[in-house]
Amino acid sequence: xxxxxxxxxxxxxxxxxxxxxxxxxxxxxxxxxxxxxxxxxxxxxxxxxxxxxxxxxxxxxxxxxxxxxxxxxxxxxxxxxxxxxxxxxxxxxxxxxxxxxxxxxxxxxxxxxxxxxxxxxxxxxxxxxxxxxxxxxxxxxxxxxxxxxxxxxxxxxxxxxxxxxxxxxxxxxxxxxxxxxxxxxxxxxxxxxxxxxxxxxxxxxxxxxxxxxxxxxxxxxxxxx
Numbered sequence: 001x002x003x004x005x006x007x008x009x010x011x012x013x014x015x016x017x018x019x020x021x022x023x024x025x026x027x028x029x030x031x032x033x034x035x036x037x038x039x040x041x042x043x044x045x046x047x048x049x050x051x052x053x054x055x056x057x058x059x060x061x062x063x064x065x066x067x068x069x070x071x072x073x074x075x076x077x078x079x080x081x082x083x084x085x086x087x088x089x090x091x092x093x094x095x096x097x098x099x100x101x102x103x104x105x106x107x108x109x110x111x112x113x114x115x116x117x118x119x120x121x122x123x124x125x126x127x128x129x130x131x132x133x134x135x136x137x138x139x140x141x142x143x144x145x146x147x148x149x150x151x152x153x154x155x156x157x158x159x160x161x162x163x164x165x166x167x168x169x170x171x172x173x174x175x176x177x178x179x180x181x182x183x184x185x186x187x188x189x190x191x192x193x194x195x196x197x198x199x200x201x202x203x204x205x206x207x208x209x210x211x212x213x214x215x216x217x218x219x220x221x222x223x224x225x
Contacts, residue, residue: 004069011061015082018054019136022089025051026132029096030125032103044100051093058086074212081209088198095191111181118167124160124192127153131199135206144210147203157196164189
C-alpha cells in the first residue's frame with residue numbers, strides 16, 4: 001500500500017471516530033433534554049473538548065496531506081470534503097453542548113410535557129440524529145443515492161420548526177408565565193433546525209466527492225471500450 005493511501009485511510013478513520021462521537025453527543029443531548037438529566041448533560045459538556053480536538057487534528061492532517069503530496073482530482077476532493085465535514089460536525093456538537101448547558105441551568109424544565117409533545121421536539125431530535133447517521137453511512141458506502149432521502153428529512157425538520165412558532169405563541173398569549181420558557185424553547189428548536197441544515201451541507205459534500213469518483217471511473221471504462 002502506498003504511503004499516500006495509508007494517510008487517506010488514517011484521515012478517514014479520524015473523521016469516522018469524530019462522526020460517531022458527535023452522533024453520541026447529539027443523542028445524549030436529546031436524552032438529557034427530554035428527561036431533564038443534568039448528569040447526562042454534564043457528560044455532553046465534558047466531552048465537547050474531544051470533538052474540538054478531532055476537528056483540529058483533521059484540519060492539520062488534511063492540510064499536511066495537501067502540502068506533502070499535492071493531490072489532484074478525487075484524492076483532493078476527498079481531503080477537502082473531509083476538512084469541511086469535520087467543521088460542520090464540530091458545529092453540530094456545539095449545538096448539542098448548548099442544549100446540554102441549558103439543561104444544566106434548569107432553563108428548559110418549565111415547559112410541560114404536553115407542550116413538548118405538541119411541538120414534536122422528540123421527533124425533531126430523532127430526525128436530525130437519523131440524518132447524521134445516514135450521512136455517515138452514505139460516505140462509508142460511497143452511496144450518493146442516499147442523499148435524496150437525507151435531504152427530504154431536512155424538509156420535515158423545517159416543517160416542525162415553522163409549526164412551532166404559532167404553537168408557542170398560543171401558549172404564551174394564554175399564560176404570561178410561558179413567555180420566557182417559550183422563548184428559550186424556541187431557541188432550542190432553532191438549534192435543532194440548524195443541525196438539520198448542517199447535516200444537509202454534509203450530504204452535499206459527500207455527493208461532491210462521490211459523484212466525481214463515479215465520473216472518473218466512468219471515464220476509465222469509456223476509454224477501455
